[in-house]
Amino acid sequence: MPELPEVETVRRGLQPVMEGARITRVELRRADLRFPFQPDFAARLTGQRIVGLGRRAKFLMADLASGDVLMMHLGMSGSFRIGAVPVGAFHHPRNVERVNDHVVLRLSSGKIITYNDPRRFGFMKIVARSALDDEPLLKGLGPEPLGNAFDAATLAKACAGKTASLKAALLNQHVVAGLGNIYAAETLHRARLSPKRRASTLASHSGAPTDRARQLVAAIRAVLTEAIAVGGATLRNCRHPDGKLGYFQHSFEVYNHEGQPCTTPGCDGVVRRFVQNGRATFWCPKCQK
């Protein structure tokens, strides 16, 4: 469940369970996800109290009482589920072991948090909080799109001089953090901007933001806010930690809508799909300019 709204939904699901709990046991079912686990990974977690669960870009950041931070990334196919130690003969379906359960955290509350990731593009890494500023995975990340630091001037500045397409720029986590393939397409459609347009056209010659930059910022904020409000999108049955589903896939206007009529009021265009930078892009050539 990977883009910002999905990661934020996961964070909100895990937060009440994790915060304040102590990790009593760490099970690694394999030695690596995308990278090998750090040699002291389990030891640094075991016995630690989780004091908070935050998010930066698509990373979940669990603050530990030790001063360490557990960084977690879901990659393309990562998901968490919350289970509980069975009481008596009662077994809950979410407690049943599944294939691709790679990490199991037992908490002092009796809750069990399981990380499942078939493709293993996700990863976990422990970093000292004092070393976060030097963490390569976070270095250079662009602003949070729902934060105060993200505005038309910032976006225009990040895109000034870029020969890459707007779509590529939105996928670039150094420009703005948290968008992925779905929300890049959806926000560009909302802003009526072509994914093929040069990113540099968000800035005037002097570097000041154009109206396009303002439209795009507004679209990004609106789409992400709406998506979070309905629990993100659920594709391929990837669920929330508590087993519930997101609903934003029903609000997609272009993603996976090839051949369907454009939803822009007054537009009679048809949604098209093409491959851009190796990834599917969905858009309406009629109203996105």
Add this chain to the structure above:
DNA sequence: ACCTCGACCTGCAAGC
């Protein structure tokens, strides 16, 4: 310094 592409993995659906 940019930009694009291939590589990393598994699982599922469509097509033959």
Add this chain to the structure above:
DNA sequence: TGCTTGCAGGTCGAGG
């Protein structure tokens, strides 16, 4: 039915 192919919400490193 079974095999092959293509495709999937991400990111990094190599090479142009």
